[in-house]
Amino acid sequence: xxxxxxxxxxxxxxxxxxxxxxxxxxxxxxxxxxxxxxxxxxxxxxxxxxxxxxxxxxxxxxxxxxxxxxxxxxxxxxxxxxxxxxxxxxxxxxxxxxxxxxxxxxxxxxxxxxxxxxxxxxxxxxxxxxxxxxxxxxxxxxxxxxxxxxxxxxxxxxxxxxxxxxxxxxxxxxxxxxxxxxxxxxxxxxxxxxxxxxxxxxxxxxxxxxxxxxxxxxxxxxxxxxxxxxxx
Numbered sequence: 001x002x003x004x005x006x007x008x009x010x011x012x013x014x015x016x017x018x019x020x021x022x023x024x025x026x027x028x029x030x031x032x033x034x035x036x037x038x039x040x041x042x043x044x045x046x047x048x049x050x051x052x053x054x055x056x057x058x059x060x061x062x063x064x065x066x067x068x069x070x071x072x073x074x075x076x077x078x079x080x081x082x083x084x085x086x087x088x089x090x091x092x093x094x095x096x097x098x099x100x101x102x103x104x105x106x107x108x109x110x111x112x113x114x115x116x117x118x119x120x121x122x123x124x125x126x127x128x129x130x131x132x133x134x135x136x137x138x139x140x141x142x143x144x145x146x147x148x149x150x151x152x153x154x155x156x157x158x159x160x161x162x163x164x165x166x167x168x169x170x171x172x173x174x175x176x177x178x179x180x181x182x183x184x185x186x187x188x189x190x191x192x193x194x195x196x197x198x199x200x201x202x203x204x205x206x207x208x209x210x211x212x213x214x215x216x217x218x219x220x221x222x223x224x225x226x227x228x229x230x231x232x
Contacts, residue, residue, distance in 0.1 A: 001125050003184070004092075004099040005043040007033055007064065008084050009107050010075035011052030015216045020050075020107055021058045022220075025227035029214070030055065031062050032110035038063055039114045042121040044099065049088055051075035067091065082194055089187060101186050104196075109181035110223065111210040117182065120204045124184045130198025132184040134206045135176035143172045179206050180213050 009020040009030055021028040030048075037046045048059035051070040059066055068091050074084055085102055092099065103121060105112075124132035140146070145166045148156040158165055166172055182204070189198035212223050 001100045002044040002098070003042060003101045003103050003121060004088070005037045005040070005046035005103050005105060006085060006088055007037060007046070007048050007059075007105050007107065008081065009048060009050045009052070009055050009059070010070070010079075011050070011055060012075070012077075014077070016214065016220050019214065019220070020052075020055050024110065024220070024223060028058050028062070029110055030058055030107050033105050033107050033112070034059065034062050034064050036112050036114050036117055037105055040117050040121075042118050043103065047088070049084055082190065082196055085185075085190055085196075086194070089191060099187055101184055102190060104183040104185070106180055108214045109179070109212065110214070111212060111226065112181055113210070116204075116206070116210075120182050120184060123204055124202060127200075127202035129200040129202040130186050130189045131196060131200070132182070132202040132204060133178050133197075134180075134182040135203045136179045136206055136208060136211060138175040138177055140169050140172055143175050145172055145175075176203060176205075179211055181206055181211070 013019045016022065020030050024032070037043065046064060048056065048064040048066045049070050050056050050059065050066070051072055051074070056066050056069065070084065070087065074087055081104070085104065089099070089102065101124070120132060120134065144159050145162065147159045149159050151157040183196055185196055186198065189195055212219060212226065214220055214223055
């Protein structure tokens with residue numbers, strides 16, 4: 001299976017200004033994801049999609065291919081990720097290059113391992129699902145069987161629609177949330193359905209020890225602490 005590794009990184013970050021090439025632990029944030037992707041042997045190609053010249057130059061210096069500059073209209077705060085992926089695939093198709101799937105690797109999750117990426121791709125291929133996402137387990141207090149919505153009368157109802165709440169924690173089924181570290185999607189699902197998921201989605205659990213999603217300065221500071229602890 002031909003899998004494209006896609007690293008999106010636009011300019012104009014608000015939560016952490018310039019975060020994509022801001023130095024974290026002595027190297028640009030972008031480099032963490034780039035290193036892992038380039039070391040994996042599961043990709044037919046690994047590229048950076050960016051509108052920002054400084055990000056593009058940094059990407060090239062650390063070995064990423066940058067076959068095009070992303071249009072500014074696809075680098076706005078509200079630009080859907082799916083549109084960025086479609087633009088990438090359509091560019092490749094214009095060059096008569098085709099992929100079976102795309103693996104989206106967001107820079108905001110810098111502490112993946114090569115092994116984790118390879119395991120995700122292998123599981124995706126074996127599953128024959130439309131997509132695969134990385135997840136973390138939901139703490140039991142936030143399990144959907146223990147969360148509530150407000151009904152028409154202004155009272156609480158169980159979010160799952162059940163009549164009776166599960167009283168014992170041990171009886172709760174496992175629940176997961178997307179963690180944003182890895183998305184793998186079949187090309188036909190992306191182009192025909194404009195979806196990151198399709199009709200069937202496999203999953204792989206991330207290791208909480210290595211997980212962080214950097215959106216704010218508090219997240220950045222936590223990432224720095226994680227690096228220092230690892231160095232110790």
